[in-house]
Amino acid sequence: MAVMVPNKPLTTLSLDDLGPEYPTVSNPEQVSEWEKNFYCALYRQGIRPIPQYAVEKYVLDFALSQGDCKLNIEIDGERSISYSGNN
Numbered sequence: 001m002a003v004m005v006p007n008k009p010l011t012t013l014s015l016d017d018l019g020p021e022y023p024t025v026s027n028p029e030q031v032s033e034w035e036k037n038f039y040c041a042l043y044r045q046g047i048r049p050i051p052q053y054a055v056e057k058y059v060l061d062f063a064l065s066q067g068d069c070k071l072n073i074e075i076d077g078e079r080s081i082s083y084s085g086n087n
Contacts, residue, residue: 015048025052027059035061035075049073 017023020043022036035051039062042049053063055072062073 015050018043018048018050020044023051027052030059032075038062038073038075 020040022031022039025031031052039049039051042062047064049062049064051062053060053072055063060072061075064071064073
C-alpha cells in the first residue's frame with residue numbers, strides 16, 4: 001500500500017518505508033509526543049499505522065488499512081483541534 005504524504009502530492013510513503021521510529025513527515029510541528037509514542041507502541045506489536053495520512057481536506061493522525069477495512073486514529077493530547085478547525 002502506498003499513501004500520499006501531506007503537502008507533497010507526488011511523494012509516496014510505502015509500508016516498507018515504516019520502521020520502529022516515527023518517520024519524517026511533511027509537517028512535524030503538527031505531531032505530538034503522544035503520537036510518536038503511540039506509533040512506536042503499535043509498531044512493537046506488529047501493527048503498521050500510516051502517520052499523517054491525507055484524506056480530502058483533512059490529515060489523519062494515523063490510518064490503518066487491511067483489505068476493505070479502514071480505521072482512522074486521532075490522538076488528542078495536550079492540544080487538539082476541534083472539527084470546526086478551531087483550537
